[in-house]
Amino acid sequence: MRKGKLFSMAVVFLLVSFVFTSVAWACPGEKWEKDNKWAKGLPPGLQKKLERGKELPSPFQHVFKNISKNTIEGTIILVKEVAKETWIVIEGKEELKALKLDREDRKAYQVGDIVKVECWGDKIRSIKLVSSVKEELKYEFTVKPEKAVVGEKIDFKLAVTNPGKKDIVKTFGSGQQFDIVVKKGNEKVWQWSDGRYFTMAIQNLTFKAGKTVSYDASWKPEKVGSYTVEAYFLGESTKTPVAREKIVVAAEKTDLTYYLDIDPEEVKLGDEVDLFLNICNFTDKDITKTLSSSQVYDFVIKRNGNKVWQWSDDYDFLTALQNITVKKGEVIACAAEWIPKSTGDYTVEAYFLGEGSKPVATGEFKVIR
Numbered sequence: 001m002r003k004g005k006l007f008s009m010a011v012v013f014l015l016v017s018f019v020f021t022s023v024a025w026a027c028p029g030e031k032w033e034k035d036n037k038w039a040k041g042l043p044p045g046l047q048k049k050l051e052r053g054k055e056l057p058s059p060f061q062h063v064f065k066n067i068s069k070n071t072i073e074g075t076i077i078l079v080k081e082v083a084k085e086t087w088i089v090i091e092g093k094e095e096l097k098a099l100k101l102d103r104e105d106r107k108a109y110q111v112g113d114i115v116k117v118e119c120w121g122d123k124i125r126s127i128k129l130v131s132s133v134k135e136e137l138k139y140e141f142t143v144k145p146e147k148a149v150v151g152e153k154i155d156f157k158l159a160v161t162n163p164g165k166k167d168i169v170k171t172f173g174s175g176q177q178f179d180i181v182v183k184k185g186n187e188k189v190w191q192w193s194d195g196r197y198f199t200m201a202i203q204n205l206t207f208k209a210g211k212t213v214s215y216d217a218s219w220k221p222e223k224v225g226s227y228t229v230e231a232y233f234l235g236e237s238t239k240t241p242v243a244r245e246k247i248v249v250a251a252e253k254t255d256l257t258y259y260l261d262i263d264p265e266e267v268k269l270g271d272e273v274d275l276f277l278n279i280c281n282f283t284d285k286d287i288t289k290t291l292s293s294s295q296v297y298d299f300v301i302k303r304n305g306n307k308v309w310q311w312s313d314d315y316d317f318l319t320a321l322q323n324i325t326v327k328k329g330e331v332i333a334c335a336a337e338w339i340p341k342s343t344g345d346y347t348v349e350a351y352f353l354g355e356g357s358k359p360v361a362t363g364e365f366k367v368i369r
Contacts, residue, residue: 289354
């Protein structure tokens with residue numbers, strides 16, 4: 001008899017109900033308590049994490065559902081290191097917001113800077129510098145479209161503005177003034193400057209007060225997945241991007257947006273890797289999808305192109321049509337966990353069965369000793 005767990009109708013719908021409706025709030029590092037009501041609603045694997053005194057994966061430390069896309073513009077009033085992570089507090093017109101900076105942005109912002117941030121909960125989706133306490137250039141990076149399909153051209157524009165009343169002179173180490181890098185996880189998949197040649201001579205360029213200079217590039221993705229696009233202005237730094245955006249590439253046009261989170265992206269042999277497929281509705285209307293069974297999502301892990309694990313292999317599902325509605329502004333998290341048995345590089349394919357049999361997002365992680 002194959003390994004598996006036979007679920008009755010009640011248990012299946014209880015599982016689906018949990019994944020799509022649970023609200024769980026936990027403080028990082030919070031320990032297991034028998035009277036903790038939200039913890040009792042977690043999957044058994046995550047309950048075990050708490051029992052062993054481990055922290056929950058970040059998506060389970062915050063509200064699971066109804067994580068609306070939020071935009072805030074305001075002044076940074078605090079920058080603080082907490083448990084090796086950098087947090088900023090932004091004072092907007094109507095609220096204070098605490099947000100965790102990405103590793104790459106930890107030294108990019110300071111108290112007094114005015115920023116515009118798009119976020120889900122405390123997770124930054126994009127952050128742009130509106131003005132700095134220093135007399136500096138302002139950078140605006142746009143990506144169109146933010147959600148594309150394989151083979152579709154994606155346009156990038158980096159606008160460099162001098163908002164001050166004095167001209168600003170920047171020094172460049174060559175004839176190259178900017179660069180665009182596309183990454184999937186930590187791996188570079190495309191760079192604008194690759195294959196291009198520039199004059200190897202130091203030059204000084206003057207950016208006139210009140211004027212804007214724009215740099216353009218474009219890229220055609222070849223594979224589905226979630227990507228990070230970094231914009232570099234070489235008069236500022238050759239190693240630190242001045243802006244960063246997220247884009248999603250799908251196999252075909254969809255009205256929902258999908259992000260795959262893998263925690264951690266580098267895991268030790270024998271430790272768990274947690275997978276989260278975030279199903280996002282950024283439109284202004286509710287979206288309903290039809291499923292051919294009670295299975296809503298799936299994860300497949302591959303190594304060297306060969307399947308080594310599939311989440312749904314351990315379950316049986318009811319063969320009955322059902323509808324799933326993702327409300328406008330809503331983000332739904334679908335979760336799974338896996339323990340690798342050998343080291344190496346792995347690929348994750350995430351599926352939402354409301355979109356058919358093709359993966360809606362992909363990602364990579366590494367297993368080390």
